[in-house]
Amino acid sequence: MRLRSFRLVPALAAVMLLVVPALAAAQDATDQDIAINTLLVFLGAVLVLFMQAGFAMLEVGLSRMKNAGAVMAKIIINLSVTFLVFWAVGFSLGFGDGNGFVGSSGWFLDVSDPATDFSSLAGYAANFEVMFFFQATFAAVSLAIVFGTMLDRTKFAAYIIFGIVYIGLIYPTVAHWTWGGGWLFQDGFLDFAGSSIVHLQGALAALAGTLILGPRIGKFRDGKASPIPGHSMPLMVLGVIILWVGWMGFNPASFLSAIGANFADVAVNTNLAAAAGVIGATVASLLMFKTLDVSQMGNGAIAGLVAITAPCAFVDPWAAVVIGLVGGAIVPPLVIAIDKLRVDDPVGALPAHGVAGIWGTLAIGLFCTAERTGAREGLLLGGGGEQLWVQFYGIAATVGFTLVACLIVFTAIKYTIGLRVSEEHELAGLDISEHGMFGYPERFIDVQGAESDSGGHPAAPAPTGAATVTTPATAS
């Protein structure tokens, strides 16, 4: 996004200095330039939209069969809430012109001139509406992260109400600080595609939610964490791979420009970090648990991807490998630490999106190259600690604002409509108690035409030549 992403643009210049040359570039753009850029952003938006399928599969794989339908309902309602609320107010708060903290123009996409109402985006030679589509899919990703940690015990209405507040206020406020040309942007804070803005924020809301909710029944017994295994590792890993594919839109298309083809570099860095994340989590799982935990390997890929999301345009490929490896390796020990704190995180969003998001955002300050940022160089490359300090207080501000805001909202929900389902409903499963139907009906009830002992074909004829089968027609 991210005016900052252009190598040619001096990142430390004031906002106007940045926007003016970019505007000039946009005005010089040919129709073909605009068409190609718009196609890149549209393709990116479609890929990021598809990440909802990834979250759906990852979360349902790590939930129990009795809650499978509820996970699907949650994903589809959150996507709907995001598009409507982001269209109404979120996009304006995040990317509209306003002050250093929030934007305040272009409500309901009612825009006379994007260049004045959305000057943070005006420097890009791409269609304005496709920018909205792209940003809305990012907001939806952030919201999807929140509820993975809260699954199997949250009231359905709470998803909608929190979603409205999160997409309509919390997420776009922090997005505005950096991507909307706000105060962090002016300090030189870098977050290319959203390690902190999208992923850390989602994880902070998830932390607030699970703290107010409490753990699932049966998660902590006799002071120890006991496993509540998710019902399908194949679905979980399918989700991880869909997310990995979706990330090819998330990071590369965040250039919002295909001119110069820099997005291809970012695609390389993103894949390297994801691959290194899997290796990091696998080795750490083997060392810590003496097992090759499938779900942790999947989390490792996500952690590597989250970690590289902020620095992907600012670091060399070798640094992407280091960033991804560390991101993945911290997941297994953090899962244990979070269990020890008696915090219940069924999907591992707190380590994979939260801590890896912090790591990735800080890693810019360690590994960024002056050539790629157009400004400061990272600490480990001899550039001093200046960028690292900006990254640090950018994260501190995000943590402070989002965690407090989300704790307030979840507490308010708890004491009004209620945040958690009753114990009876939780034990029965959210599918039947909240939705009146099952995600996997045959698992729980008799379904007409699906008798289990005949594999769903009750009238299946006997195999010919089976001497042991007696049919009524020939029986005496």
Added chain:
Amino acid sequence: MKKIEAFIRHEALEAIHDKLATMGLPSMSVTEVKGSGRQKGFTESYRGAKTTIFLRPKLKLEMVLDDTDVDRAIDAILELAHTGEPGDGKIFVFAVEESIRVRTGERGDVVLAPHPEETAA
């Protein structure tokens, strides 16, 4: 009339069923069960949290037989369910008071007899 209840490994069922069928003893019921015995449980590790599963899946094979068929059926099960490792299972034999075929209302040993076509074969 006797009833045999045999707890066996899943992988032994097909061979036992085929053998008993060729011996003219095709009637059986099979249920999936979980149980514990001398075979140790196993440890499941999920996301670093560990738990010991002491119930293992087994099959319960039930047959009601004429007294004269009981020993040869047991021999067949013993032969084919045996691996020598703990977990091969157990066989129990019970006395049965009565048996009735629902379709015809017949009672007694005739209910246990295999189908006439099979006897012919």
